[in-house]
Amino acid sequence: MRIATWNVxxxxxxxxxxxxxxxxxxxxxxxxxxxKCTLEQFPxxxxxxxxxxxxxxxxxxxxxxxxxSRVGLTDVVTGLPGGPEYDGVQEPRAVSATCGGxxxxxxxxxxxxxxxxxxxxxxxxxxxxxxxxxxADAAGTLPFAVLGDYNIAPTDEDVWDPAVFEGATHVTPxxxxxxxxxxxxxxxxxxxxxxKYDRPYSYWDYRQLxxxxxxxxxxxxxxxxxxxxxxxKDSYVDREERKGKGASDHAPVVVDLDx
Numbered sequence: 001m002r003i004a005t006w007n008v009x010x011x012x013x014x015x016x017x018x019x020x021x022x023x024x025x026x027x028x029x030x031x032x033x034x035x036k037c038t039l040e041q042f043p044x045x046x047x048x049x050x051x052x053x054x055x056x057x058x059x060x061x062x063x064x065x066x067x068x069s070r071v072g073l074t075d076v077v078t079g080l081p082g083g084p085e086y087d088g089v090q091e092p093r094a095v096s097a098t099c100g101g102x103x104x105x106x107x108x109x110x111x112x113x114x115x116x117x118x119x120x121x122x123x124x125x126x127x128x129x130x131x132x133x134x135x136a137d138a139a140g141t142l143p144f145a146v147l148g149d150y151n152i153a154p155t156d157e158d159v160w161d162p163a164v165f166e167g168a169t170h171v172t173p174x175x176x177x178x179x180x181x182x183x184x185x186x187x188x189x190x191x192x193x194x195x196k197y198d199r200p201y202s203y204w205d206y207r208q209l210x211x212x213x214x215x216x217x218x219x220x221x222x223x224x225x226x227x228x229x230x231x232x233k234d235s236y237v238d239r240e241e242r243k244g245k246g247a248s249d250h251a252p253v254v255v256d257l258d259x
Contacts, residue, residue: 001071001100001257003149004024004238005220007033007108007203007250011066014248015043019050021241024255026147026241028071029099031106031147042066053198053248057095064092065108071100081133084125086110093126094133101259102228103137107148112169120169123151127178130231132186136212138185143259145224146187149203149250154179157199158218170219187223192235200237211242220253231257 004027008014011032022030035058037040042064053073058064067073080094096105107130130146137144141240152175156162165171183189194200201216202230210216222235234256242251 001028001102001259002254003029003104003257004252004254005031005106005222006252007149007220007248008206009034009250010036012037012041015046017246018074019046022050025238029069029104031104032066033106033149036061042070044067048052053093055097057092059092063108065095065106065160067095067097067099067104069097069099074098080129083129084122086122096097096143102143102257105134105146106223107146109150109152115169115172120140124174124178127182131182131242135185138195141226141227142227143231143257145222145228147222149219150221151219152176152179153217160215182223184224188229190222190224190229190232190235192237192256194237197238202237202253206241206249220250222253222255231259233258
């Protein structure tokens with residue numbers, strides 16, 4: 001089974017590329033982030049025509065996540081149980097489902113904006129709620145993974161130049177400690193191989209020629225439990241999908257499982 005995660009940065013803008021990529025890549029389950037649409041605007045019919053069922057958590061032009069699957073889609077949970085609110089609402093940042101013998105979460109972790117900003121404190125609360133919500137599945141025997149845009153680079157090796165990010169979000173000790181606590185539930189980091197260069201970055205800013213200069217970050221992560229990790233046969237960043245006109249600023253992270 002081929003499972004992937006991809007921050008598409010607007011599913012409406014990226015739909016032709018998404019449909020073409022699903023066909024060419026042979027992906028069975030895709031966790032999507034930043035759909036940037038309402039539930040009614042989500043292209044469930046187009047995906048159904050391509051053979052995929054959809055579980056969606058989307059409320060408007062910001063955030064939004066989905067799991068799409070062509071190998072079954074059951075036990076859907078929309079939202080983060082016990083998750084914090086921001087500006088009085090629980091944002092659409094999590095959805096989970098069981099697909100073809102594995103359970104997956106698609107998550108879009110809050111950005112944090114700046115360390116002194118309330119959004120940063122919200123990010124840390126959200127990660128703590130995620131840890132609590134996934135603990136039982138993480139310790140279970142069913143292959144289980146939390147995939148998505150974590151907006152955190154786990155180590156200095158996961159950013160192109162640590163000095164550039166000094167004092168900024170995505171690399172602070174508190175964020176990395178939150179990731180460590182999440183792994184402490186029984187999850188491990190399924191690190192993909194790069195298709196080019198020596199580091200498996202998954203995000204490159206649109207500005208300042210970041211992509212051709214490979215000034216990237218590894219912030220799209222796959223955290224799997226022991227059963228999931230044992231089934232991994234390959235994992236890679238599909239850097240080719242970051243190329244060309246109309247690309248997202250993230251590339252898909254692909255995991256092949258023998259389940």
